[in-house]
Amino acid sequence: MSNPIAFCPECRQDVKYAIREQTESVNLKGEAYEFTSHTAYCEKCSGEIYVAELEDANLKVLYDAYRQRHDIISLEDIRVIPEKYNIGKRPLSLLLGWGEQTFSRYYDGDMPTKQYSEILRQICASPAYYLSLLEKNRDHLKSNKAYEKSKAATEGLLANPTALSG
Numbered sequence: 001m002s003n004p005i006a007f008c009p010e011c012r013q014d015v016k017y018a019i020r021e022q023t024e025s026v027n028l029k030g031e032a033y034e035f036t037s038h039t040a041y042c043e044k045c046s047g048e049i050y051v052a053e054l055e056d057a058n059l060k061v062l063y064d065a066y067r068q069r070h071d072i073i074s075l076e077d078i079r080v081i082p083e084k085y086n087i088g089k090r091p092l093s094l095l096l097g098w099g100e101q102t103f104s105r106y107y108d109g110d111m112p113t114k115q116y117s118e119i120l121r122q123i124c125a126s127p128a129y130y131l132s133l134l135e136k137n138r139d140h141l142k143s144n145k146a147y148e149k150s151k152a153a154t155e156g157l158l159a160n161p162t163a164l165s166g
């Protein structure tokens, strides 16, 4: 963290804080998880303070553990997809026949269902599979431009497989 300062409700001012690691046990969807969380403490009064970045990071660690246990695609892999195939998050969601916001929610960290996770994983791994979806469902897209753009990017990947790892 570049600037370890946050508002302390106890001191009623912005304060420096220290970060402590602790092992937490939580229940997620009926299952027990243990993970190392990071919590901020005010250097003046030692009270616990809320730091959004830390909370987000803690949640990600927990969700990553859930993804691993349930064999759900990682957030990193989800985020690669729109860039890899040069398609917007909403058009992609429509292309897959999902709600317009569904992919965006996953992109922001929501947990996909197992079924949707498998589709995303296949798309991420295989430009050929993605291209077949793009052809089959092109009429789901609102603009032909989105189709053309994404098709060009995907064909580029297929023509140059060494770029796939990047």
Ligand SMILES: [Zn+2]
Binding pocket: 008, 009, 010, 011, 012, 015, 042, 043, 044, 045, 046, 047
């Ligand atoms: Zn304080």
